[in-house]
Amino acid sequence: xxxxxxxxxxxxxxxxxxxxxxxxxxxxxxxxxxxxxxxxxxxxxxxxxxxxxxxxxxxxxxxxxxxxxxxxxxxxxxxxxxxxxxxxxxxxxxxxxx
Amino acid sequence: xxxxxxxxxxxxxxxxxxxxxxxxxxxxxxxxxxxxxxxxxxxxxxxxxxxxxxxxxxxxxxxxxxxxxxxxxxxxxxxxxxxxxxxxxxxxxxxxxxxxxxxxxxxxxxxxxxxxxxxxxxxxxxxxxxxxxxxxxxxxxxxxxxxxxxxxxxxxxxxxxxxxxxxxxxxxxxxxxxxxxxxxxxxxxxxxxxxxxxxxxxxxxxxxxxxxxxxxxxxxxxxxxxxxxxxxxxxxxxxxxxxxxxxxxxxxxxxxxxxxxxxxxxxxxxxxxxxxxxxxxxxxxxxxxxxxxxxxxxxxxxxxxxxxxxxxxxxxxxxxxxxxxxxxxxxxxxxxxxxxxxxxxxxxxxxxxxxxxxxxxxxxxxxxxxxxxxxxxxxxxxxxxxxxxxxxxxxxxxxxxxxxxxxxxxxxxxxxxxxxxxxxxxxxxxxxxxxxxxxxxxxxxxxxxxxxxxxxxxxxxxxxxxxxxxxxxxxxxxxxxxxxxxxxxxxxxxxxxxxxxxxxxxxxxxxx
Numbered sequence: 001x002x003x004x005x006x007x008x009x010x011x012x013x014x015x016x017x018x019x020x021x022x023x024x025x026x027x028x029x030x031x032x033x034x035x036x037x038x039x040x041x042x043x044x045x046x047x048x049x050x051x052x053x054x055x056x057x058x059x060x061x062x063x064x065x066x067x068x069x070x071x072x073x074x075x076x077x078x079x080x081x082x083x084x085x086x087x088x089x090x091x092x093x094x095x096x097x098x
Numbered sequence: 099x100x101x102x103x104x105x106x107x108x109x110x111x112x113x114x115x116x117x118x119x120x121x122x123x124x125x126x127x128x129x130x131x132x133x134x135x136x137x138x139x140x141x142x143x144x145x146x147x148x149x150x151x152x153x154x155x156x157x158x159x160x161x162x163x164x165x166x167x168x169x170x171x172x173x174x175x176x177x178x179x180x181x182x183x184x185x186x187x188x189x190x191x192x193x194x195x196x197x198x199x200x201x202x203x204x205x206x207x208x209x210x211x212x213x214x215x216x217x218x219x220x221x222x223x224x225x226x227x228x229x230x231x232x233x234x235x236x237x238x239x240x241x242x243x244x245x246x247x248x249x250x251x252x253x254x255x256x257x258x259x260x261x262x263x264x265x266x267x268x269x270x271x272x273x274x275x276x277x278x279x280x281x282x283x284x285x286x287x288x289x290x291x292x293x294x295x296x297x298x299x300x301x302x303x304x305x306x307x308x309x310x311x312x313x314x315x316x317x318x319x320x321x322x323x324x325x326x327x328x329x330x331x332x333x334x335x336x337x338x339x340x341x342x343x344x345x346x347x348x349x350x351x352x353x354x355x356x357x358x359x360x361x362x363x364x365x366x367x368x369x370x371x372x373x374x375x376x377x378x379x380x381x382x383x384x385x386x387x388x389x390x391x392x393x394x395x396x397x398x399x400x401x402x403x404x405x406x407x408x409x410x411x412x413x414x415x416x417x418x419x420x421x422x423x424x425x426x427x428x429x430x431x432x433x434x435x436x437x438x439x440x441x442x443x444x445x446x447x448x449x450x451x452x453x454x455x456x457x458x459x460x461x462x463x464x465x466x467x468x469x470x471x472x473x474x475x476x477x478x479x480x481x482x483x484x485x486x487x488x489x490x491x492x493x494x495x496x497x498x499x500x501x502x503x504x505x506x507x508x509x510x511x512x513x514x515x516x517x518x519x520x521x522x523x524x525x526x527x528x529x530x531x532x533x534x535x536x537x538x539x540x541x542x543x544x545x546x547x548x549x550x551x552x553x554x555x556x557x558x559x560x561x562x563x564x565x566x567x568x569x570x571x572x573x574x575x576x577x578x579x580x581x582x583x584x585x586x587x588x589x590x591x592x593x594x595x596x597x598x599x600x601x602x603x604x605x606x607x608x609x610x
Contacts, residue, residue, distance in 0.1 A: 004471075008471075009467060012467045012470045012471055012474070013463075013467060014451075015470050015474070016422060016454075016466050016467060016470045017426075017429075017447065017450045017451045017454055018451055018454040018455055018458065018463055018466065018467070019439070019451040019452050019454070019455035020455065020463070021455075024460075024463070027460075028463070028464060028467055031464055031525055032464070032467065032468060032471065034525070034526060035414065035464075035468060035525060035526060035529075036468075036471070036481075038411060038414075038526050039410075039411040039412075039414050039415050039481070039485075040411075040480075040481070041408060041411045042408055042411045042412050042415065042481070042484040042485050042487075042488045043480060043484050044408070045405060045408055045487075045488060045491060046483070046484035046485075046487035046488055047487075050487040050490055050491060051487070051490055052483060052486035052487050052489070052490065053486055053487075053489040053490040053493060054308060054486055054489075055308050055338070056294045056308060056309075056489075056493070056539075056540070056541055056542025056568070057293070057294050057295045057338070057340065057542045057568060059295075059337070059338060059340075062337040062338075064334055072201055072202070076201035076202075077201065077432075079199070079201050080198050080199070080200070080201065080432065080433035080434070081431065081432055081433065082430060082431070082433075082434065082435060082436035083436065089431050089432060091431055091446055092444050092445055092446045092448075092449045093443070093444065093445050093446065094445065094446050095445065096443050096445050097443065
């Protein structure tokens with residue numbers, strides 16, 4: 001058993017920046033335990049001599065010419081922002097006051 | 099007007115070129131069908147009726163002026179809501195992007211417009227393409243046109259249902275673990291996942307970047323090929339896009355219609371994708387199709403892919419890992435909604451966490467947390483690292499198989515369309531419904547699903563999956579078209595000839 005705990009789920013949710021209700025944490029703890037038990041079978045065949053594959057069609061050195069091409073205007077870039085201040089994205093405070 | 103919606107894209111294109119039908123008429127006929135059936139089916143999240151008719155009128159005017167237009171000019175198309183569109187909202191089925199109108203078109207959408215296809219609207223999907231049933235859309239389910247109580251597959255249930263219910267002759271989908279092929283299978287339509295990198299991902303909202311691939315959804319193999327030719331090819335805006343010169347997929351499909359196209363073709367049946375866990379009627383139609391192939395001169399061999407057994411496990415580590423990083427972009431700053439926390443200070447961190455709590459559905463949260471776990475210190479090697487090794491083993495299985503055969507086949511999905519709610523409470527059961535389609539994504543090889551009949555026990559469509567080596571997409575179209583022709587000759591009609599009656603009558607079930 002992988003034994004995922006509610007504390008672990010709460011910690012992961014904090015790392016992933018998702019607030020979760022106590023009920024969600026309870027449900028996710030059960031779900032995650034089952035899923036992790038199931039997917040852990042990859043370890044049966046993943047022996048040391050097998051190289052890892054991160055990409056199905058490996059490409060290297062994908063470059064483009066160093067020339068200026070059209071890009072989004074300020075208005076376009078800000079068009080979907082939930083809040084703006086002039087020509088900038090308006091963001092909440094970065095640091096807590098405490 | 100009803101007749102227009104039953105035409106294939108190729109037939110409609112011929113009439114448009116001959117001038118016997120206008121693009122406005124064709125567009126209006128499909129918009130009328132959307133009004134008639136989509137309140138119930140809910141394949142579309144957004145319908146751009148006015149824009150579609152205006153585009154159609156411009157195309158008609160250009161054609162009337164003698165301009166030479168492309169083969170699909172004036173043909174309507176539905177677009178999966180995972181693809182960004184300048185003039186239509188793009189939500190990827192998520193509340194977090196509700197109402198977002200992107201400032202750019204996905205490359206595939208730009209190519210549709212350049213080829214003068216007519217975007218009808220955006221289709222429903224599981225939130226961020228996470229699901230196999232479209233039940234995880236934040237905007238409600240899409241119903242299967244063959245049986246309203248059943249799922250249309252997922253994540254691209256909206257695109258598949260739209261073509262299967264004659265609301266559009268063509269649609270775009272995206273396939274990360276089967277999201278084009280499985281919906282095609284359960285709705286009796288055709289869907290293709292191209293080779294990884296064959297079609298641009300620029301403007302496709304990323305789920306798992308090493309697995310995602312955009313592809314065509316249609317009612318015939320030839321129509322899918324025509325669409326593939328429009329959207330495929332190198333795109334400098336996608337750094338994983340292949341620079342290959344591709345052959346015409348439409349020409350490849352046409353080649354499959356020649357007499358003897360299947361003679362001597364080496365067809366591999368994957369031992370691990372059959373047997374227990376597969377519905378009896380699915381196995382029966384699959385076996386009958388193999389017999390037809392043998393009679394047509396194909397050589398059927400059983401091949402073993404021993405590591406496919408580990409594909410679902412590897413996939414549900416790699417996908418959540420990549421998704422957890424891709425979805426970090428939903429930070430309540432640049433696009434999407436912003437929700438302030440009910441209590442505590444209004445820092446960026448707290449606002450982001452409150453926004454993601456409110457904006458993401460349960461499956462998205464589940465996979466982000468799972469991905470965060472798989473990537474965290476102390477677990478990385480055991481889970482994510484091991485899954486990447488399995489990926490190598492699965493690629494080796496494919497390589498070994500393709501040394502012996504030209505194409506591989508399997509049922510496209512282990513069952514026909516299941517009922518709403520059947521797998522919603524058991525994530526692993528839902529995940530296992532992708533057992534047939536996931537290996538192709540892990541290896542990057544192309545795959546296609548075509549309809550091969552109805553399962554006798556429930557009268558619902560069954561799909562055949564055909565897979566080819568990476569870059570051999572043309573082979574799918576040649577043999578897919580050949581098998582489609584063979585089956586239709588046996589039946590005396592197309593599979594979806596029966597669908598409209600089924601869509602309009604709730605109980606009638608045809609037998610094939």
